[in-house]
Amino acid sequence: xxxxxxxxxxxxxxxxxxxASVDGGSCRSCGxxxxxxxxxxxxxxxxxxxxKAEQINAAETFYxxxxxxxxxxFLVQLQQYVPREDIFSEYAYFSSYSESWLAxxxxxxxxxxxxxxxxxxxxxxxxxxNDGYLLQYFVAKGIPALGIExxxxxxxMARRKGVQTLVAFxxxxxxxxxxxxxxxxxxxxxxxVLAQVHELNDFIAGLKILLGPRGVITxxxxxLMRLVEENQFDTIYHEHFSYFSLSAVExxxxxxxxxxxxxxxxxxxxxxxxxxxxxxxxxxxxxGERVTALRARETAAGVNTLAYYASFEERVREAKRxxxxxFIDAKRQGKQxxxxxxxxxxxxxxxxxxxxxxxLTYTVDRNPYKQGRYxxxxxxxxxxxxxxxxxxxxxxxxxPWNLTAEITAQxxxxxxxxxRCVVPIPHLEIIA
Ligand SMILES: [Zn+2]
Numbered sequence: 001x002x003x004x005x006x007x008x009x010x011x012x013x014x015x016x017x018x019x020a021s022v023d024g025g026s027c028r029s030c031g032x033x034x035x036x037x038x039x040x041x042x043x044x045x046x047x048x049x050x051x052k053a054e055q056i057n058a059a060e061t062f063y064x065x066x067x068x069x070x071x072x073x074f075l076v077q078l079q080q081y082v083p084r085e086d087i088f089s090e091y092a093y094f095s096s097y098s099e100s101w102l103a104x105x106x107x108x109x110x111x112x113x114x115x116x117x118x119x120x121x122x123x124x125x126x127x128x129x130n131d132g133y134l135l136q137y138f139v140a141k142g143i144p145a146l147g148i149e150x151x152x153x154x155x156x157m158a159r160r161k162g163v164q165t166l167v168a169f170x171x172x173x174x175x176x177x178x179x180x181x182x183x184x185x186x187x188x189x190x191x192x193v194l195a196q197v198h199e200l201n202d203f204i205a206g207l208k209i210l211l212g213p214r215g216v217i218t219x220x221x222x223x224l225m226r227l228v229e230e231n232q233f234d235t236i237y238h239e240h241f242s243y244f245s246l247s248a249v250e251x252x253x254x255x256x257x258x259x260x261x262x263x264x265x266x267x268x269x270x271x272x273x274x275x276x277x278x279x280x281x282x283x284x285x286x287x288g289e290r291v292t293a294l295r296a297r298e299t300a301a302g303v304n305t306l307a308y309y310a311s312f313e314e315r316v317r318e319a320k321r322x323x324x325x326x327f328i329d330a331k332r333q334g335k336q337x338x339x340x341x342x343x344x345x346x347x348x349x350x351x352x353x354x355x356x357x358x359x360l361t362y363t364v365d366r367n368p369y370k371q372g373r374y375x376x377x378x379x380x381x382x383x384x385x386x387x388x389x390x391x392x393x394x395x396x397x398x399x400p401w402n403l404t405a406e407i408t409a410q411x412x413x414x415x416x417x418x419x420r421c422v423v424p425i426p427h428l429e430i431i432a
Contacts, residue, residue, distance in 0.1 A: 034077070044377060051374040073252070126188075131161070195243065223246075258280060337397055341398065
């Protein structure tokens with residue numbers, strides 16, 4: 001890290017001229033010009049654009065993965081380079097393929113029903129409801145629920161589960177339409193959607209409109225502090241436009257008359273926040289001690305200063321060097337390395353590190369949608385998990401490292417032939 005010390009500008013950020021500069025554009029929260037790079041991961045294809053066999057010789061479009069921080073509201077963000085219809089209209093991520101995520105959804109449902117005393121007289125609305133992985137548990141309890149989801153292919157799955165779902169993008173217009181029909185929400189949920197919203201102010205304005213007078217919003221999103229402190233650079237991809245601290249969300253919400261009254265820190269997706277928000281003038285929710293405490297921790301860490309972001313890029317580069325070191329050493333020893341999982345984050349990591357089939361023979365995924373396809377950019381083939389038993393690799397490189405415990409338990413059998421699991425983040429580790 002010492003190499004960056006002598007080139008830092010007074011604001012604490014790397015001031016060296018960049019060979020390929022990208023126009024930062026303006027902040028999607030406050031509108032200020034974006035001038036400060038957090039990390040430049042180079043060019044990458046859309047991480048959910050899995051390549052079919054018949055497309056394997058076709059050209060792929062690569063877009064910049066260049067992250068900026070706003071020096072006014074400290075929202076960390078990527079510019080939108082791709083129309084949202086190209087990203088989200090056919091989504092390969094079916095939430096229900098992760099057992100731990102389903103368990104998380106079930107627990108959440110029980111907690112909310114108890115805490116807010118929800119009954120069949122209330123209404124729950126989830127934005128980006130995916131395949132109904134969460135709302136199915138409210139439906140089972142007889143609580144009216146409505147999902148909103150732009151990807152038609154996953155909505156079909158939700159409807160089969162009995163979850164009423166609209167195929168639509170959420171924002172001001174849709175919220176007005178629903179609120180006008182008396183479909184205001186007592187509980188308004190958005191899990192892992194805030195990061196994926198380009199028109200942030202339109203989205204938050206929509207939440208404000210759809211929220212009933214005493215309603216509660218809960219949103220879950222990966223916590224920026226965990227990304228920075230645990231080097232989770234691979235969670236940066238084109239589908240994730242923004243990377244939130246509590247402070248940055250509070251500022252954006254306050255602009256629309258919404259206040260955060262509680263926050264929980266969750267282990268999901270490498271460390272997430274669940275925020276609880278209500279109308280700013282709704283005083284029924286108490287003091288918010290956990291909000292005050294986390295806000296203080298963020299301030300003490302420096303999240304609202306440019307200096308906080310200054311060393312991140314060099315740490316990312318060092319992580320790449322360490323990952324490549326592992327692959328080069330193992331391949332020199334004639335080892336076979338395969339992947340586990342085909343998550344979006346894996347595609348950022350493999351493209352940034354330049355790892356293709358010369359290093360990673362194949363990967364596997366439980367999601368049949370991905371099987372038989374190839375990872376975008378790197379063209380690593382994706383098989384069903386049984387392939388691992390057939391080929392007995394020396395190392396299984398776990399791409400969805402946030403699910404390491406679940407996956408290493410599933411892969412316990414590779415020990416039979418001396419196989420070992422490898423986890424790349426926060427730093428490369430070979431699991432004994
Ligand atoms: Zn800003």
